[in-house]
Amino acid sequence: MIEMHDVWKVYPNGVEALRGIDVRIDQGEFVYIVGPSGAGKSSFIKLMYREEKPTHGVVLINGVNVKRVRDWKIPHVRRKIGVVFQDFKLLPHMTAFENVAFAMEAIESPRRKIKPRVQEVLELVGLVDRMHALPSQLSGGEQQRVAIARAIVNNPSFVIADEPTGNLDPENSWDIMYLLEEINRRGTTIVMATHNKEIVNTLRQRVIAIEQGVIVRDEIGGEYGYED
Amino acid sequence: MKSEVSTVMKIETLSRHFREAYRGVRRNAWMSFAAISAVAVTLFIFGIFLIFAFNVRYMAAELDKQVAIRASLAEQLTDDQQLQVLKQIQSMPEVKNAELVPKEEGLRQLKAQWGDEGTEIFKGYEGEGKNPLPDLITVEPKDPQNIKAVSERVKSVEGVNDAVFGDGVTDRLLNLSSWVRNIVLIFGLGLAILAAFLISNTIKLTIIARRREIEIQRLVGASNWFIRWPFFIEGAFIGLVGAIFPTIIVLSLYQVGYSILGAGEVASILKLMPILSLGIYVTLCIFALGIAIGTLGSIISVRRFLKV
Structure with missing residues (x-):
């Protein structure tokens, strides 16, 4: 569960990215975060994986206050969260398999567990036959599927996706969405920032619209709508 | 969930850190070479100093026996x-x-x-x-x-x-040695700091080169120590390699000097320390110092450039 109480994010240059956010996202939900560029979506997302700390207010991830948590405990908070980016952030010198395995190695999973688990998630994202390819040999959609595999390989309770379809053509975008839906069906919470109106309006889920740093709408099964 | 403060690092993880450190050294081969050379020069000077200091102490002790x-x-x-x-x-x-x-x-x-x-x-x-x-x-x-x-x-x-x-022979010897020691120590300390900064620079390059990997590691929840270890190992490795040559050179020079000066019997009061015991001390000191300088260099860089 993610909770935010009266969260403000003010950057050193004085920009107020978030102004008093109150929100609660329960386990198993699928949530779209929508809003114009510069509305505060990125700050909102970054608070959730503790890339940023709130200037004011409380962010709780599974009950842990991310502002108060000791530095050495932050990794354990992050292990509950998988993150997917618009630009995939795959390591170019590693194969698809190695990119996914890298996430397991980083949390010191035993080697004997790594191979079967990586194969399992690559199967889920439909890339078992491409697992020895380098990112440069994969299409954008395939790269994003590798990134999703990496995000879920350590069994997080949340997947936070920042414009996951932003760099993809419509067909690949839909593949990614079906994949995220499937992951959500298996119990993982999905929080996804997006500009894709068609997706939001077709795969109806909870929509949180942010404008000028405040939540202007929070509606289950809502539409994309905000004034561009 | 595993405990962060587990004291025993797994062999798998450890070997991974060493591989990572080795890759870092290879990746910045020229910078590593420069850093190793700087460490070597520093340790060479320290080595000369150590030989001097150990011998003065040895002679003073011998003299005291004869007083x-x-x-x-x-x-x-x-x-x-x-x-x-x-x-x-x-x-x-x-x-x-x-x-x-x-x-x-x-x-x-x-x-x-x-x-x-x-x-x-x-x-x-x-x-x-x-x-x-x-x-x-x-x-x-x-x-x-x-x-x-x-x-x-x-x-x-x-x-x-x-x-x-024998009025003050020992005193004068010890006095002289403390002077020389201070000069060499200040000089050597300056060099050591320089070498540490050179190492920190190579580590910085490794950190930059591995920026993306580190970002991913942080994102998926790698522990801070998991991320830092390879850099400490890399620094210590540079220090260690930098210690090999000065040790060999300094001890060879001493061996030559020792045999030229008539196997330590140049004069009854100036007895040189035997090479074996000196060699052990000097080797230990130089290697310890090299590793210390290397680790210090990594600490500088990790603290400044590695956000965890």
Whole structure:
């Protein structure tokens, strides 16, 4: 569960990215975060994986206050969260398999567990036959599927996706969405920032619209709508 | 969930860190080479200093062993009276040992010190009544630092004409060595800091090169130490490699010097330290220092450039 109480994010240059956010996202939900560029979506997302700390207010991830948590405990908070980016952030010198395995190695999973688990998630994202390819040999959609595999390989309770379809053509975008839906069906919470109106309006889920740093709408099964 | 503070690192993880560190060194081969060279130069200077310092300490200790007061006895004393003076000196609490050296023995020792020439030079002094040396009592104080006071006391004993000791040889040696030591230490410290910064620079390059990997590791929840370890190992490795050459060179030079100076018997008071024991000390010190400099360099960079 993610909770935010009266969260403000003010950057050193004085920009107020978030102004008093109150929100609660329960386990198993699928949530779209929508809003114009510069509305505060990125700050909102970054608070959730503790890339940023709130200037004011409380962010709780599974009950842990991310502002108060000791530095050495932050990794354990992050292990509950998988993150997917618009630009995939795959390591170019590693194969698809190695990119996914890298996430397991980083949390010191035993080697004997790594191979079967990586194969399992690559199967889920439909890339078992491409697992020895380098990112440069994969299409954008395939790269994003590798990134999703990496995000879920350590069994997080949340997947936070920042414009996951932003760099993809419509067909690949839909593949990614079906994949995220499937992951959500298996119990993982999905929080996804997006500009894709068609997706939001077709795969109806909870929509949180942010404008000028405040939540202007929070509606289950809502539409994309905000004034561009 | 595993505990962060698990003290035993898994072999798998450890070998991974070493691989990662090795990759870092390879990746910045030239920077690593520069850093290793800087460490090597620094440690070479330290090595020379260490040899110097160990030898001075060794010599001072040897000298201290030899420090003895020579009390010359009045000529007219009979053998019995000499023995009484000896007993009186031996009974002083600050005296460790006292020995009677008759003038014949004194002459023999003198001749021995001059070697082959001695027989020639001192020929005329042999035989009854010709020996100009006094009978001596050599006194070894318990505490060499206390030698002056002891010699005063010995001098005041009746039947003792004079009491002398090798005034301040040890002191002067130690004094000189502390001067040289300070100069070398300041110089060496400057070099060590320079070397540490060079290492920190190569580590910085590795951190930059691995920026994306580190970002992913952080995102998926790698522990801070998991991310840092390879950099510490890389720094320590550079320090370690930088220690190999200076150790070999310094010890080889010492070996050469040692054999040129007649296997440490250049003069009876300047005895060089044997190469084996010196070698062990110097090697340990240089390697420890190299690793310390390397680790320090990594710490500087990790603290400045590695956000965890």
